[in-house]
Amino acid sequence: MSQTLTIEALQERVETIFRKSGLNAIQAGALSRVIVAGERDACKSHGIYRIEGALRTVKAGKVNPDAVPELVDQKASSIIKVDAKGGFANPAFELGVDALAERARSNGLAALVINDCTHFSALWPEVEAVTDRGLAALVMCPSYATVAPTGGTKPLLGTNPFAFGWPRSGGSPYVFDFATSVAARGEIELHRRAGKQLPEGWAIDADGQPTTEPEAALTGAMLPFGGHKGSAISTMIELLAGIMIGDLTSPEVLDYLGTTTLAPRHGELILAFSPEAFAAGRPGDPFARAEALFEAIAGQGARLPSQRRYAARAISREAGITLTADEIKQLDRLEDLGLGSVA
Amino acid sequence: MSQTLTIEALQERVETIFRKSGLNAIQAGALSRVIVAGERDACKSHGIYRIEGALRTVKAGKVNPDAVPELVDQKASSIIKVDAKGGFANPAFELGVDALAERARSNGLAALVINDCTHFSALWPEVEAVTDRGLAALVMCPSYATVAPTGGTKPLLGTNPFAFGWPRSGGSPYVFDFATSVAARGEIELHRRAGKQLPEGWAIDADGQPTTEPEAALTGAMLPFGGHKGSAISTMIELLAGIMIGDLTSPEVLDYLGTTTLAPRHGELILAFSPEAFAAGRPGDPFARAEALFEAIAGQGARLPSQRRYAARAISREAGITLTADEIKQLDRLEDLGLGSVA
Incomplete structure (x- = not known):
């Protein structure tokens, strides 16, 4: 029942x-x-x-179930760093988010870096934790190498999620959170189980040729959303949220895990912006102006994410x-x- | 000759x-x-x-040819603001970029906000000015309302360019700079002059219906790249680089100019990141690691932008x-x- x-x-x-x-x-x-x-x-x-x-x-021994994340001292005043100590990203985020918010308010913007964590689940809960504090958020992380760069033939980039949020006083925030691949790997798996062909443009086979066969896609590579533009954004995520923060890139994650069936180990980058600090001294209330934009979007029948x-x-x-x-x-x-x- | x-x-x-x-x-x-x-x-x-x-x-009197941009004092230590005084964005950027770089180095990341400027030309020259200083850059600005949000029927968003750069010691930086619309307005105009149909997915007509007629597209709206994902990124640009910085959004720009034949008046947001500050205390040199990523991309035949x-x-x-x-x-x-x- x-x-x-x-x-x-x-x-x-x-x-x-x-x-x-x-x-x-x-x-x-x-x-x-x-x-x-x-x-x-x-x-x-x-x-x-x-x-x-x-x-x-x-x-599998790939995440430390007993980890106690720690704040790491930083010289750079707009960076808050949390060492997840090999545990999941989520408690490390919870440890760092208030310091991030405080720093974003005083400095205008700030970054929370989580290192040595196992990423788990979606980014939108973290985005919402930042918007709950009256700040805009931009969050990204690598994944494991399952996506070929546009024009390429082999998995290299991750499905690299990209998420953003803007606080709305009257209700739930404006939030998007999506993979920078055309589709999630799980969607390809669902097509395989259902015996259905993939839409064109989702994947290439092991020889780098376009395919609509789920089996061939799973041994080949997924493709980035939006062609070379999505591929470029996904590469940016490897650079900023992998290499820049001194943590694993998607190919390194796959080397470390040896499989895509476990949660990926890497780092995460969360940027927080204070609309009040940015708009200071300028005409108009940024929150009220944002509402007018959202109304204009919804007013023509487009969906807010x-x-x-x-x-x-x-x-x-x-x-x-x-x-x-x-x-x-x-x-x-x-x-x-x-x-x-x-x- | x-x-x-x-x-x-x-x-x-x-x-x-x-x-x-x-x-x-x-x-x-x-x-x-x-x-x-x-x-x-x-x-x-x-x-x-x-x-x-x-x-x-x-x-047309929409830009001040005699403007002398000024640095504006900010309480928030990671924000550098330049008032373009109604002139072009470019001299305002030149005035602020060294302060931006200095602040990004000391704080880890910083933002340069340009207000009351007329945007001119591409973003990549500004991206390169930041990467020349050893920093990563993320740059964005609104445009004028010529793009319908995905699922919508009317122009509201701009072609909102999104640009990124990563410094490379050995040579030219990794830089991308693209419109968040599928195509630039100029490309639709070129199709019209050549009497050619547009590819599907570029535009809708004045009734919000998909069209491949250039004339119908020019009186209708362009579409964002990558479906709802590109639409969301474009909306983010309106929020961060329009509303948050207290400057015009794309619909407001079009109201102000009354035409898309003049350069748009709005603000601009430039973020600079210090890879050295972010990677401090972590294993590996971020610049060497980035080169390995670029080699892996180019090595499989994909083009670096x-x-x-x-x-x-x-x-x-x-x-x-x-x-x-x-x-x-x-x-x-x-x-x-x-x-x-x-x-």
Whole structure:
């Protein structure tokens, strides 16, 4: 039978699963918060479905379940650095976000760098944590080498997510968060299972030739979104959020893991901007002006990103989160067997 | 007869044209430098062809030819602001770039904001000025409302250029600079003149329906590159480089000018990052690691952006810049008639 849980009750269940699998309270708390945020927003691909991947990465010894992230002293006053100590990115972000916000307010803009972390789930929860503090956010990180640069023939770049947020006083922020590949790897896998051809432009085969065969795409490479422009943005992400911050690039991540079935180990770059500091002394209130822009976009029938998530969130807050009988069974199994539940 | 000029000689010719048309030395110098950089790099669309557009904007009273940009005091230590005083963006950038570099080195990252400027020509000369100082650069600005947001029906966003650079010690920097629309407005105009249909996905007509007719596209709207992802990036540019910095958005620019035939008036946002500050204390040299990434990209036959420009630049430095007889005649006419040469 399906079951409806409050957001808090699901949070407790997921946290218990992680605790029983050997994650410390800091790791388990932060990880369960992002997973529950995914379920709450009806992003099933970033919800409880992800628990197994996290546990698999722990079991493979590729992430430290007992890590306690630390703030690292910096000479450069607009950089906040957190050493994740080989744990997940999420608790490292939680440790650094207030210092980032304080620094962005005083300096106008600031960067939070997370090093030596295992990236987990989507970037939008981090974007929202920054917009909740009244700041704009730009967040990016590498992934593993599964995407060929435009004009190339082999996987080199990651699906490198790029996310941005702008705070809105009246309600949920303007947030986008997308892969810089045309499609996510999971979408290609879904086509394979369904025996469906891929749309053109998604992938190339192992010889570097365009393909619509999912099997050929999985042994070949995905393509960046938007042709050479998306390829350039993805390369920028390798440079800024891999190389510049002294952490792994997507090809290095794949070398380290040897597989794309575990969560990737690398770093992350979060930029925060204070609209108040930037707009100081200029005419107009930036927040009010942004609302006029959003109205003009929505007014002509174009969709603002993340609206579907916010609608689902409102329902979850009101009515709780309903899980299917299978999902409940999966949670039971994960709680009973812990790391023994994953291969 | 065609004529070959040294870079310096062309610089002097173009500067003289602007001076005779009433631009002060600061404006004429900076403007001629970017125009000559375009010719030097065989970017004809950003070369001497642009002189008339600049003069037309002066004649229309939409840019102040006598402006002297000023550094504005900022409380926020990572923001450098330059008030362009209604002149062109280029001399304002030249005034602020050293302060930007100094601040990025000490703080790790910093922003240069240019306000009340008329944007002129490409962003890559500014990107290169930052990479010349050993820093990575991210530059963006609005334009005028000619692009519909994905899913929308009317022009609202600009072609909003997005440019990035990474310094390379051995040679020319890694630089990209592109419009966030699928195509530039000029490309649609070229199709119209040639009586050719547009590729699908470039534009919609005045009713918001997809069109391949150049005429219909020019009265309708262009589309963002990469679907909803490009649309989101373009919206981000309106927010950060328009609203956040207290300057005009693309629809406001079009209201102000009443036309897309004059250079747009708005602000500009330039971010500079110190790879040395970000990588401090981490393993590996970021510049050497970046070279390995570039080699991996080029090694599989993918093109690094800007290579064609750099090849042309090497030739121009060696052999000078060759202009056609028509181009020389045009320079003569512009020098003789000044503002009288434009409608």
